[in-house]
Amino acid sequence: MCASISGFSKLSKSKKIDWIVETYFSNAEDAKRILKQYWNTNEKIQQLHDEFTENTITNYYLPLGVAPNFLINGKLYTIPMAIEESSVVAAASKAAKFWMDRGGFKAEVISTTKIGQVHFMYYGNPETLKNYFNHIKSQLIEDAKPITKNMEKRGGGILDIELRDKTKDIKGYYQLHASFETLDAMGANFINSCLEQFAKTFKTEALNFNAFSAEEKIIQIVMSILSNYVPECLVRAEVSCKIEDLSEDKNISAEEFATKFVQAVKIAEVEPYRAVTHNKGIMNGIDAVVLATGNDFRAVEACVHAYASRKGTYSSLSHAKIEDGIFTFWMEIPLALGTVGGLTGLHPLVKLSLELLHHPTAKELMQIVAVAGLAQNFAALRSLTTTGIQQGHMKMHLMNILNLFDATDIEKEILTEYFKVNTVTHSAVVEAIENLRIK
Structure with missing residues (x-):
């Protein structure tokens, strides 16, 4: 019977596994054996894998x-x-x-530009917001210098920041749309750090912008996040x-x-x-x-x-x-x-x-x-x-079907030879292996 658990992430790996197998599997020992089969025998490498993600119980291997x-x-x-x-x-x-x-x-490579956005809400005069953005843009870039200085030394950094009006889609919705060059890094952490700094500066300095009314000074930051849509990273x-x-x-x-x-x-x-x-x-x-x-x-x-x-x-x-x-x-x-x-x-x-x-x-x-x-x-x-796609695909799939039926090395050799000249389908392989075992 399934059950909820409190504090699961704080348990040791062995305790996590004990709870998992005892709660969800009819044969707890068999389930535990399979999970441990995929552990790396090198403790240092296994620890590395355990720390890649949360609540690790084993490794999931791909060829x-x-x-x-x-x-x-x-x-x-x-x-x-x-x-x-x-x-x-x-x-x-x-x-x-x-x-x-x-x-x-x-x-x-045509381009390597990546994108990040600060999404925010503003309900005042759009022209005043544009003036504020033009006033603050250079400071947004300057305040991010502690984050960008190392990237800039390598030739990357912030390429541009635009103010985008999205109020036709959602009332009061605007963006700071920023473009970046991150060189050999994918750049997600770098971009997100820059965006959060932009948001902090943009919201704080609005309080000091005299052209804003008291209500206009209140800019609501919804979120600051890179975009995985990179149509200019081509x-x-x-x-x-x-x-x-x-x-x-x-x-x-x-x-x-x-x-x-x-x-x-x-x-x-x-x-x-x-x-x-x-x-x-x-x-x-x-x-x-x-x-x-x-x-x-x-x-x-x-x-x-x-x-x-x-x-x-x-x-x-x-x-x-x-x-x-x-x-x-x-x-x-x-x-x-x-x-x-x-x-x-x-x-x-x-x-x-x-x-x-x-x-x-x-x-x-x-x-x-x-x-x-x-x-x-x-x-x-x-x-x-x-x-046709199936001729080659099914021949490659043949070994998966044979392994599903625990074919021996000799059976694999005989049936691989047989299906060099015969059409591979799941039913044909099942019939062939059954006939072979009868003989």
Whole structure:
């Protein structure tokens, strides 16, 4: 029977586990055994993991795979990918090899501007507020100097602050809309600290602004927070080649493949039902690298999908064209990433992942991550427009089904060979393993 508990966070990890397993599981000892199986045997590393979050009871592992042969701007990379979906790393690797032989991927960072906002309420004269903002703007930046001085030494800092009138949406609602450059840091803590200082100065100094009436001096700060929507923190990734160099499939000509591929992308541009799945495929590649490098995949996901809807309809992130006999496939995508701060200096596997990528700057990581997403998208569309997605996907999924039925090494070997020439479905695998065991 489930029960509430008071002071759970103050319990030791072992006491937390005891309460969890005794309250929620029919076999407490078996549940405890599974939880402890995933502890790290290195006490120092386990303590590090325990302190990453609150109320830790065990570790939740994802496979860390690598996709080699990524040629990006003339430089070879092996890209780390933390993901449980079996076909993703294989598809990315295949796409990387395909394009390595055709000049590789080109990538460039268009902009790295990040955004934060102070949301506040003011019910007085809008013109007086504008005058106050113009009067106080330089002081907002000056009062934040203790926070920004180190960032400024490295070439970053506050880019601008604007006053935005949002009273058409909500009565009395205004914003201080600030833009930042945070260099190799994702910058969330830096931006939020700046915003809270802006809010403090903005509210306090209003009391001394003579043009305000007594009521106008009362500015209500609602909240100060960065935005994970960063449409001006953009990176572009691209591949291109002659049409005749495209196809490796004997069953379809290069021209037909190129035409079908472009049509598939155009469908995703105009049909939201298709666009969501299309973009999910892109995020398969992006999220896997974002996770492996200790970045915030939730923030990236939220931003990317908002960006895909920026014109009023959810649409494809990637685009393709055929022009003068050249096939081009590209994507511009917002990515706010960091290579310093957060988990990047703490998690041992994140450190290894960044070293594997030649210790990239934030801009270089943006390029790598965007390329991983484009490669994943290319691999998926290539399958969809030729053999169909299930042939490759289900073959990769075969091992998951075999493991579900506790197949032995010998059974795996026999059935893997069998399904090289037979269609993989869940029911077909179940039938095959049952027949094998009867024999």
